Amino acid sequence: MARAATTSDVFNAIAEPQRREILVLLRAGERPVTELAGELGMTQPRASKHLRVLRAVGLVRDRKAGRQRMYGLDARGLRPVHEWAGGFELFWNESFDRLDAYVQDLKQARQEE
Amino acid sequence: MARAATTSDVFNAIAEPQRREILVLLRAGERPVTELAGELGMTQPRASKHLRVLRAVGLVRDRKAGRQRMYGLDARGLRPVHEWAGGFELFWNESFDRLDAYVQDLKQARQEE
DNA sequence: TTGACGCATGCCGATATAGGCATATGATGT
DNA sequence: ACATCATATGCCTATATCGGCATGCGTCAA
Numbered sequence: 001m002a003r004a005a006t007t008s009d010v011f012n013a014i015a016e017p018q019r020r021e022i023l024v025l026l027r028a029g030e031r032p033v034t035e036l037a038g039e040l041g042m043t044q045p046r047a048s049k050h051l052r053v054l055r056a057v058g059l060v061r062d063r064k065a066g067r068q069r070m071y072g073l074d075a076r077g078l079r080p081v082h083e084w085a086g087g088f089e090l091f092w093n094e095s096f097d098r099l100d101a102y103v104q105d106l107k108q109a110r111q112e113e
Numbered sequence: 114m115a116r117a118a119t120t121s122d123v124f125n126a127i128a129e130p131q132r133r134e135i136l137v138l139l140r141a142g143e144r145p146v147t148e149l150a151g152e153l154g155m156t157q158p159r160a161s162k163h164l165r166v167l168r169a170v171g172l173v174r175d176r177k178a179g180r181q182r183m184y185g186l187d188a189r190g191l192r193p194v195h196e197w198a199g200g201f202e203l204f205w206n207e208s209f210d211r212l213d214a215y216v217q218d219l220k221q222a223r224q225e226e
Numbered sequence: 227t228t229g230a231c232g233c234a235t236g237c238c239g240a241t242a243t244a245g246g247c248a249t250a251t252g253a254t255g256t
Numbered sequence: 257a258c259a260t261c262a263t264a265t266g267c268c269t270a271t272a273t274c275g276g277c278a279t280g281c282g283t284c285a286a
Contacts, residue, residue: 002241003116003273004129015128016117016244020197027204033263046245048264067253067262075204082198084133089195091140091188115271116243129274146233159275161234180232180283 007056010077014059018042019050023059026073033069120169123190127172131155132163136172139186146182 006012014020021040025031031039037047051071054060059077063070119125127133134153138144144152150160164184167173172190176183 001239001274001276003119003243005242006116006244009128009130011130011133012128015122015125017122017124018244020124023201027201034261043246044263045247045265049244052264064253067260069263073201073204075201077205078198078201079205082195082202085191085195085198088136088140088186088188088191091186092190092192114244114246114269116273118272119274131274147231156276157233158235158277162274165234182233 006053010057010059010081013053013057014078014081016050016053018046019054022047022050022054023073023075023078026060026071030063030070030072032065033071036071119166123170123172123194126166126170127191127194129163129166131159132167135160135163135167136186136188136191139173139184143176143183143185145178146184149184 004012006016014023018040022036025036025039033047033051034044036051037044040047051060051062055062055071057077059074061072061074063072117125119129127136131153135149138149138152146160146164147157149164150157153160164173164175168175168184170190172187174185174187176185
């Protein structure tokens with residue numbers, strides 16, 4: 001088996017640094033492909049391909065505007081990522097008091113099963 | 114070029130669902146490889162390989178304990194992920210008032226350059 | 227020492243990638 | 257109809273993956 005498709009998952013889609021850059025840029029508003037490519041210093045086909053992936057996972061929406069195609073952000077898919085990572089907040093804070101409490105809770109929960 | 118190495122980046126490391134599961138499990142405390150494998154229904158070599166990746170990006174620490182090897186969480190590396198995704202909160206909330214304000218700010222900032 | 231256990235690794239196969247370049251597709255204006 | 261601009265795609269190369277299976281390596285117990 002190979003690695004999961006970049007289009008299988010938001011987590012996979014944002015594993016690519018340039019795709020993350022695209023998303024960041026799009027926070028400032030819709031943009032056509034060429035402009036994105038220019039601002040990020042990448043070729044147009046490259047930008048198009050990344051956008052294709054982002055579109056596939058729903059992080060980006062496109063709209064035809066004359067002979068251009070405007071790409072806009074749809075960040076809803078990033079919420080699960082934020083929440084998932086947020087589930088580790090107690091741990092990276094290394095607040096071991098609370099961490100201890102958490103582990104104690106878990107142990108108790110187990111015994112009560 | 115191929116896809117970036119899973120060990121190049123925390124974003125790449127957590128692109129794998131099973132690795133995410135491992136991290137979640139480890140919140141409840143250190144565990145030896147076999148136990149992890151058992152709880153997640155995967156073979157031992159598979160678990161070991163995933164742990165190797167997680168270790169490479171620093172999301173996991175290991176400690177020798179007799180003939181076992183205990184793996185523990187080190188979630189600090191997940192903080193950047195949380196923060197990056199958090200940077201899109203305004204957008205997935207679709208609070209377009211604030212979004213508008215944000216975009217206006219950007220425009221103004223540009224003009225003032 | 228010998229055996230058993232816990233884990234890491236190596237090799238293989240199948241697959242999907244990212245990027246480059248050329249080109250197809252589509253809409254626009256003349 | 258035609259030339260042009262904006263994008264999307266296709267093909268190709270090199271690479272890194274994930275999973276399975278067998279096996280190597282270190283540790284402990286008898």
